[in-house]
Amino acid sequence: MKKLLKLAVSALAVISMFVQPLKASSVELIGAGATFPYPLYSKMFDVYNKEHGIKINYSAIGSGGGIRQLMAKTVDFGGTDAFLTDKEIREMPGSAVHIPTCIGAVVFAFNVPGVSELNLTPDVIAGIFLGKIKKWSAPEIRKINQNVKMPDINIVVIHRSDGSGTTFIFSDYVSKISNEWKNSVGTGTSLKWPCGLGAKGNPGVAGLIKQIPGSIGYVELIYALSNKIPFACVQNKSGIFIKPSLLNTSIAANVELPDDMRVSITNTNEKNGYPICGFTWIIVYKEQNYDNRPFEKAKELVNLLWWITHQGQRYTEALHYASLPKEAVVKAERIIQSITYNGKPIIK
Template sequence: MKLHSFKIKRSLVAGAFFALFSISLVSCGGDGGSTSGKDSTASASSDDNTLLGAGSSFDNPLFSKQFSEYSKTGNLKINYQSVGSGAGISQLTAKTVDFGASDAPMNSKQDSAVSAPVVHIPVTEGAVVLSYNLSEVKDTLLLTPAVLADIFLGKITKWNDPKIAAVNKSAKLPATPIVIAHRSDGSGTTNIFTTYLSKVSEDWSKSPGKGSSINWPIGLGGKGNEGVAGLIKQTPGAIGYIELAYAVQNNMPYAKVQNKAGNFITPSIASVTAAANIQIPADTKVSLTNTEAADGYPISSFSWVLLYKDQKYADRSLDRATKLVKLLQWMIHDGQQFSSALTYAPLSPAAVSAGDAVLKSITYDGKPILQ
């Protein structure tokens, strides 16, 4: 769909910018544990009491809480930049941060760009939800995989389309044009959503396919979960994909999605946990999308913190490396207590066990950091 009015475009962009700015201040402010006011491309801090991270905006609400709480246990500060998974991986590759965060495992191209092996620590489980702006619709919207793919392919262009109406028989759907809101930056959230669409739609799999950044067939782009949420809230008829916590915190409606078993599932802690009830490989790189679980939400995912397996590089000290590894150990254990209140699913015992094994493999000059 094309928007023909310059005034409409200008108001959308302005609204998205305001939403991005205001939400970022709220989610990143904290009590000195997580901040976002510094230049995200700055070199890693030489102060061993300040760790720098960058990446997933999907993780940002949880990280803000965890880092704020962890900073109370000592004098360590964590400056985390919510810049998107792709940017986080780029900054880790450039060694300007101590850790990256991504909602998608690094791919072969990203692996080949780093100077040394990088490990993945699962830190949370979350859901990507389809939020929409339809004030006329009082019932929760139901979406099948086929309808969802056709909406984002631009094949379904109005909300009262017969295909949507057939699934939502009791809803009074307006003739409002559908406006797609998607990520404009490299994003693990995009990777989760497009991986799901590629699994459930042959047409989507052929083009545009899956990835952290794709050529969208239609729609408006917003930076970060914050930017997409801003576009949805500012645009009647909009639909976009955002992290569940952002939808809940901002009182945004989101759809039930039909899973592989044929059940319409509400994204929740319970349904995300159900989706993650799978065997986890040693490297922890696994996809939860289109889960086989009958009660599992189909657009669920782990999210990972990424760091170099051997921490002795550049002028890094053993003290700095140890503080980073102990922070991560806390995050996957005690730090999980803050998950549920922010609508993240706490890590399963299997995920914690896999994370512990990876943490024990991290070294400094070839020697394990955790004894």
């Protein structure tokens, strides 16, 4: 018996000389930015770490913060729901590219006692967020919600207090349907709000809505669903009241896409499309050899981007995001293939 035990131990020792455990890469990728896609990114980055041994540390601080950190070169990538303007691109310390990762819907979540279904028209949306429609019992609201008993209570607008791509999508839409909003407030990640209370991030806005009766605010669809907050049907350009869903979010993206993927898809012309949708992007520097950045880190970043736009898309629908259309994937492939190290493509 002792002899057999010695033989077994010797055999294991020999095997261990040849079979080594799989080592995780020493590379860690750091990103920061949008809260809009954070639930999806959390899932994707966790799966990617388990499959490839690459740790991704992502801070959901808002799109504006992500862009600022990328400009400061303190992160490997920035997450944003607001594509960079031509002026912002010129201000970046290096040429930056946008890689689309998914499509999401911005919904109007509300907390109105006794109300679980709500219709909103473009005029009513503008009126509420401009502070001109002040009560839920206002005739403009009752006219489009005739089967609902609207309480005679004040409307409390909840908006973002931080630089936000979700705010960009929301304000891009409202600027298209209201000249008054366009001229007095405009489109941007940070706005001079005419009314309301501010909260940080999509989680903060959802949290305030849950706490305050009579409130309404805008959040990405998953934040309304996960917090069990009802959200409104919005009348689109075709006059149809649309309840946000994966299908009508995808339909809204049925537009001609530019090669750089900087595109707005709000206020869609599609008959059955939800009107307040947007792509979300990861932004990186096109030339990856900067600040003594090793090639291995650049290579792992590009590998991650390729995985997100391909294998990673299978995680979108379960978290209520729409996956990238085929045309967007093709555009993303070309953008990723344009990323270089010392002027040479990292992948071909």
